[in-house]
Amino acid sequence: MVRISLFSIALLFFGAALTSCAGEKKDRAPQSGTIAAYNLKVDRSKLGKTLNLFIYPDYLDPQLVKKFEEVYGVEVVIDYYDNNEAMLAKLQAGGIGQYDVIVPTDYAVTVMRRQNLLQPLDKANIPNLKNLNPLFASLPFDPDNQYTVCYQWGTMGLGVRSDLLDPANRDLNTWKIVFDPEYSPGPFTMLDAQRETIAAALIYLGYSVNTVDEGELQAAQELLTAQRKRVLAYTGTSTARELLVSGDAVVIHNYNGDILMGQSEAPAIRYLLPREGSIIWTDNLAIPAGAPNQYTGEVFINFLLDAENGAILSNFTHYATPNAASLPYLDEKIRNNPDIYPPEEVIRKLQFIEDIGEKVKLYDRVWTRVKAGGN
Incomplete structure (x- = not known):
């Protein structure tokens, strides 16, 4: 049985705060005094x-990178990953000690805590936690923000080029568009x-995205294997967006923000949350164990939690944004989108991916077989 999490239920009430904020203008006094006072206390x-x-x-x-560098005299060196598995693999293979700040998704935080890959935060250096x-401020996978601070949250769905799809495919708001061969969108x-991709198959089949039932996972494997020969590519988030913008793909499986970013270049892009349901997630700022510059990382986290910086x-x-202080500074097209x-009726259909411990090997096996063509 698919169950909505308590956190998803709580998100329903977050909309009320957003609505009350929608009429507010950006004429509040800037909070630069607060960050300026903090900067005076930073031990350079x-x-x-x-x-x-x-x-x-x-x-x-x-x-924001440029602003941080100018204010604190610190060079920001950025390395990228396309998914949580790649991030975890690099840290587990000796990446500990390379990074000061990482951005794991909710379920990955649980994995990293269990494997002692995270450094506890010194919250005295992050006063903007109050924002x-x-x-x-105290998510289920990290009560009391001992290791993490919420960075952004969003959903997973489909991006479509409404100007390039076959007009016969009028019913687009469904996972059928990528799983049912009869839809053949292009x-x-x-x-x-x-x-995330196994989750899409499980949702389409009516199962929990955290199932450990081998029969249900076998069904997902068969669905994904049958789909594989029709998939243009398995991609990272930015590559998928670029393919949609160029028109080389007419449908992409991706996260809402990455899809919406593409609208500035291709206005016909639409974001769809399939009616069968989908994924909701939080990404989180964290400091990995052995970070060479923990204090600098905490100053950076505090910088991002500033009200105006959070809106930027x-x-x-x-x-x-999870930052309540940032809401009045958001562009209206963001705040009211x-x-x-998402509205209440949508949130009720969303699921969180959860850490399932050693049972993740079942998902490893499914994914390996799908990528190998089902063998």
């Missing part, structure tokens, strides 16, 4: 020369992300 002697960041592509506004909406891509971030990424802040 403890700042590293560099901040080493490991993050998804196109997930941080370059102007978080209480809903995001070239389409799927995420090269194990849990979400205006760039097109993802929802149901593709970014």
Whole structure:
């Protein structure tokens, strides 16, 4: 049986806060005084020369990077990954000690805590934690923000080029568009992300995205294997968006913000949350165990939690902010967009991917066989 999480239920009430904020203008007094007072307390002697960041592509506004470098005199060095599995694999294979800040998704945080891959945060260095909406201030996978701070949240669905799809495919708001051969929308891509892509198949079949039932996972494997010969490519998030913008793909499986970013170049792009349901997620700022510049990482996290900086971030990424103080500063097209802040009836159909411990080997096996063509 598919169950909505308590956190998803709580998100229903987040919309009320957003609605109350929708009429507010950006004429509030800037909070620069708060960040300026914090900056006076920063111990410059403890700042590293560099901040080493490991993050998804196109997930941080370059102007924020430049601003941080100018304010603190620290060079931001960025390395990228396309999915949580790749991020975990690099850290597990000796990447510990390379990075100061990483951005794992909710279920990956649980894995990393269990494997002692995260460094506890010194919250005295992150006073802007107070800006978080209480809903995001103590998430189930990390009560009391001992290891993480929520960065962005969003959903997974389908991006379509409405100007390039066959007019006969009028019913687009369904996973059938990528799983039912009769739909044949044209070239389409799927995420090269194990849990997320298996989750899409499980949702289409009516199963939980966290099932450990081998029969249900076998059914998902068969569905994905049958689909594989029709998939243009398994891609990362930014590559998928580029293919949709260029028209080389007419449908992509991706996250809402990455799809919506493409609308500036191709206005006919639409984001769809399939009616069968989908995934909701949070990404989180964390400091890996052995980070060479933990203090600098905590200063960086505090910088991103500033009210205006948080709005700059979400205006760039097109993802929802967990930062309550940032809401009045968001562009209206972001704050009032149901593709970014879904309505109640949509949230009720969304599931979180959860850490399933050793049972993840079942998913490893399914994914390996799908990528190998079912063998």
